[in-house]
Amino acid sequence: xxxxxxxxxxxxxxxxxxxxxxxxxxxxxxxxxxxxxxxxxxxxxxxxxxxxxxxxxxxxxxxxxxxxxxxxxxxxxxxxxxxxxxxxxxxxxxxxxxxxxxxxxxxxxxxxxxxxxxxxxxxxxxxxxxxxxxxxxxxxxxxxxxxxxxxxxxxxxxxxxxxxxxxxxxx
Numbered sequence: 767x768x769x770x771x772x773x774x775x776x777x778x779x780x781x782x783x784x785x786x787x788x789x790x791x792x793x794x795x796x797x798x799x800x801x802x803x804x805x806x807x808x809x810x811x812x813x814x815x816x817x818x819x820x821x822x823x824x825x826x827x828x829x830x831x832x833x834x835x836x837x838x839x840x841x842x843x844x845x846x847x848x849x850x851x852x853x854x855x856x857x858x859x860x861x862x863x864x865x866x867x868x869x870x871x872x873x874x875x876x877x878x879x880x881x882x883x884x885x886x887x888x889x890x891x892x893x894x895x896x897x898x899x900x901x902x903x904x905x906x907x908x909x910x911x912x913x914x915x916x917x918x919x920x921x922x923x924x925x926x927x928x929x930x931x932x933x934x935x936x937x
Contacts, residue, residue: 767792769802770813772820774900781824782817831899834873838896838904843867849889849912858885859910864894868906886910 767789774780775796778787784805787796796802803809845867848856865877881895881903889910896904 768805769796770805770809771796771802772813773801774824775801776897776900781820782813828899828902831902834898835902835904838868838873838875838898838906841868841871841873841906843871843906843908845908845910846913847889847910849914853889853912855887855889855910858887859908860885864906864908867908 768784768786769792771779771781771783771785779785785802792802797804803813843864845859845863847859850856861877861880861882864880864882865875868875875896875898879897881897886892886908889912892908892910893905894908896906898904
């Protein structure tokens, strides 16, 4: 099935490209999403007329994605997880948890755009990729820390002078 792309589609092509795809992919995904139109003489003429509008919209989306990329890469995302013996995490850090941490910092990112090869299962700093646009990917520093608070030394016992000062203050 020959289609004209109306937007940049990852692993397929850019705006205005004439591509040949399987009929199911074109009919069930690209056409309903408005990402492509059937390649015909009439559609080629229509596309050329609206090409400038589409290109301006794509440029605007790309610029917004690049702005968000700089904001994301400047963030310090800290995720606190419960840790057991040998500093092993109970559970793992998933894209949902990372998305919630980003939302808490004021940046809304769809969890499906967070690219984790596998869930994070160790403490420390990790680089997580976030796809913001077909051509813009941010690398967000994520630090996984323990929720365990180190035990402090017990306070020194009070001397009699300290105890009497506390009693006087209470009266």
